[in-house]
Amino acid sequence: xxxxxxxxxxxxxxxxxxxxxxxxxxxxxxxxxxxxxxxxxxxxxxxxxxxxxxxxxxxxxxxxxxxxxxxxxxxxxxxxxxxxxxxxxxxxxxxxxxxxxxxxxxxxxxxxxxxxxxxxxxxxxxxxxxxxxxxxxxxxxxxxxxxxxxxxxxxxxxxxxxxxxxxxxxxxxxxxxxxxxxxxxxxxxxxxxxxxxxxxxxxxxxxxxxxxxxxxxxxxxxxxxxxxxxxxxxxxxxxxxxxxxxxxxxxxxxxxxxxxxxxxxxxxxxxxxxxxxxxxxxxxxxxxxxxxxxxxxxxxxxxxxxxxxxxxxxxxxxxxxxxxxxxxxxxxxxxxxxxxxxxxxxxxxxxxxxxxxxxxxxxxxxxxxxxxxxxxxxxxxxxxxxxxxxxxxxxxxxxxxxxxxxxxxxxxxxxxxxxxxxxxxxxxxxxxxxxxxxxxxxxxxxxxxxxxxxxxxxxxxxxxxxxxxxxxxxxxxxxxxxxxxxxxxx
Numbered sequence: 001x002x003x004x005x006x007x008x009x010x011x012x013x014x015x016x017x018x019x020x021x022x023x024x025x026x027x028x029x030x031x032x033x034x035x036x037x038x039x040x041x042x043x044x045x046x047x048x049x050x051x052x053x054x055x056x057x058x059x060x061x062x063x064x065x066x067x068x069x070x071x072x073x074x075x076x077x078x079x080x081x082x083x084x085x086x087x088x089x090x091x092x093x094x095x096x097x098x099x100x101x102x103x104x105x106x107x108x109x110x111x112x113x114x115x116x117x118x119x120x121x122x123x124x125x126x127x128x129x130x131x132x133x134x135x136x137x138x139x140x141x142x143x144x145x146x147x148x149x150x151x152x153x154x155x156x157x158x159x160x161x162x163x164x165x166x167x168x169x170x171x172x173x174x175x176x177x178x179x180x181x182x183x184x185x186x187x188x189x190x191x192x193x194x195x196x197x198x199x200x201x202x203x204x205x206x207x208x209x210x211x212x213x214x215x216x217x218x219x220x221x222x223x224x225x226x227x228x229x230x231x232x233x234x235x236x237x238x239x240x241x242x243x244x245x246x247x248x249x250x251x252x253x254x255x256x257x258x259x260x261x262x263x264x265x266x267x268x269x270x271x272x273x274x275x276x277x278x279x280x281x282x283x284x285x286x287x288x289x290x291x292x293x294x295x296x297x298x299x300x301x302x303x304x305x306x307x308x309x310x311x312x313x314x315x316x317x318x319x320x321x322x323x324x325x326x327x328x329x330x331x332x333x334x335x336x337x338x339x340x341x342x343x344x345x346x347x348x349x350x351x352x353x354x355x356x357x358x359x360x361x362x363x364x365x366x367x368x369x370x371x372x373x374x375x376x377x378x379x380x381x382x383x384x385x386x387x388x389x390x391x392x393x394x395x396x397x398x399x400x401x402x403x404x405x406x407x408x409x410x411x412x413x414x415x416x417x418x419x420x421x422x423x424x425x426x427x428x429x430x431x432x433x434x435x436x437x438x439x440x441x442x443x444x445x446x447x448x449x450x451x452x453x454x455x456x457x458x459x460x461x462x463x464x465x466x467x468x469x470x471x472x473x474x475x476x477x478x479x480x481x482x483x484x485x486x487x488x489x490x
Contacts, residue, residue, distance in 0.1 A: 063137035070142055074133035079105070079144065080152050083125045088114075094121060098129060098144065106136075106143035116225055117149050119263060125160060126152040157259055161266055165293055168268065173275040174296040180280045182300060182311070183248045188214045189312055190247035190279070192234045195219035199253045199284075199305045206309035211316040216247055221264075222254040228267035235273040235281070249312055250279050252294060253305040256287040265292040274298055284308035447479035 057065075079098060086096035092111030097104050107129065109117075121127070130148040135141065151157045168174065189207070193199050195217060207213055218234040221227040231252065238250055252274070254265065264270065265285045274281050274297040283298035284305040295301040302308035439445060443453065454462040457473040468474075468488050476484045 060137065063135070063140070067135045067137065070133045070135055076130070076132060077144070078128055078130050080126070080128045081105075083107075083121055083123060083127060086121055086123055094146075096121075098127075106141060107131075107146055108143050109146040109149070113146060118225060118260070119149075119151065120267075121149065122160070128152050151260075157263075161293065164266065164268065165296070168271055168293065168297070173271060178275075179299045182280050182282070185211070185314065186213065186248035186312065188216060188245075188247040188249075190216045190218060190238045190250045191253065192218045192220055192231060192238075192250065193253040193305070194222045197222070197255055199255050202306045203251065203253060203309045206306050207313060210310060211313035211319075213313055223257070223261045223264055227264035228270050231264060232267075232269045232273040235270075235277055239277055239279055247279060250277065250281045251284055251302075251305070251308045251312060252281060252298070253284040253308060254286065255305070256290055262286055262290060262292050265294050270294055271297045282308045282311060444479060447477075452479075453477040 081098040081100045084097045084099050084104070086094065088094055092114065094107075094109040094111075094114050096107055098107050099105070109121075114121075119125075128150050129144065129146050131144050131146045133142055134145050136143060151160070172178070191200065191203055193203075200217065204215065207215065216238070218237065220230040220234050222231075235250065235252070238247055241247075252265070254262070262285060265283075271293045274283070274294045280299045281294075281297075282300045282302050283292070283295045284302040284307065285292045285294065288303035300311060302311055447453065453476070455475045455477065456462055456468070462468065462474065470488055472488045474486050474488060476486065478484075
């Protein structure tokens, strides 16, 4: 039933009830009530207002009644459409719309339900939602309370994966240049998979057959809500181990399944964790025909988990056979080389002379050179001694030189004191002469002869009466430093 039809039925019932209520009081009044007495026109009472027997409802009562009607009528529905206007509130609840070409309905998904959804709702995703219809009284709108959500068919899922693949490829996460080479013979291998499935048994069995290795297993769920985060955390966890515990290679594995079952390996957080791993990663998810997004981000893709184990390590028996073959070839090559060198040594030995004769000749040469060296050293020593004696004879005694310099210093000291006293006397005479000249030229000496100095109000010396005007304030300074203030008059 369409909600608009529900509102139409409710309105029709309310109108019918209203008309019935208005008609019944009128008929009863005509049968039972006597005619009112006639009154003068001036005292005629106003007519009674029309009353209705339809009960009055508050706005809240009506809103709640509509809410209950919607929830009772549409308590369990499935709707297919496109998600639009999604928003996660601070409380964790999801709000948005589901729409198609002709209509748009509000949706609400409570926080507890959001955590249980098998995928992350995204804008434009084509989904089928299961829930119930309710209303929000404060804004007079109806909405769908979501209880379940699933993608609308495999085509929508493939479209979502294709768009996500293009986005991650544009960021360079699938660039072949960033892929790392696998170690030839890893000491430790980290395996991220379910601990209870057949995958881990196949991997361990194949590793034991080919090359027994130290395996670290990180158990994770490989499908369902929260599996993607557990897988991403496992990859980060292996990368944060100390070097003495960190594996040399990682295998992310899971058996085959439907496309929905493999969605955990298509989530962005898992793809980014694989791309950011400093440890080489082999992706072994599903069968050979299954493809997930981590296959593009991994350093190597294996068609099956068993093939991943084969790619991770070489065959031990083949290596042992190769080592034995290399050892045999090395021994043969070394033996041949030694025989060749032995023959060369014999040939060279035959061409060499008697070592004792060569040694005797060299011994005589050494004796001759030694004697020559000794004679040369003695001659050089005699020559240097004679030269030293000649130089020593030409040297003057240090005591004589010191005494000579002391006498010179004493003489110069006497001359310096005499010259200093003479210069001081001459300077004193010049100073006395200049003092007498200063006293004779001093204005004070002129004032002592009866003269005075006149200053204007700015403290400047008055040199001519022409610079003065009537009423100027003057100061007269006398020889005893006394000053007298006067004013000019003309």
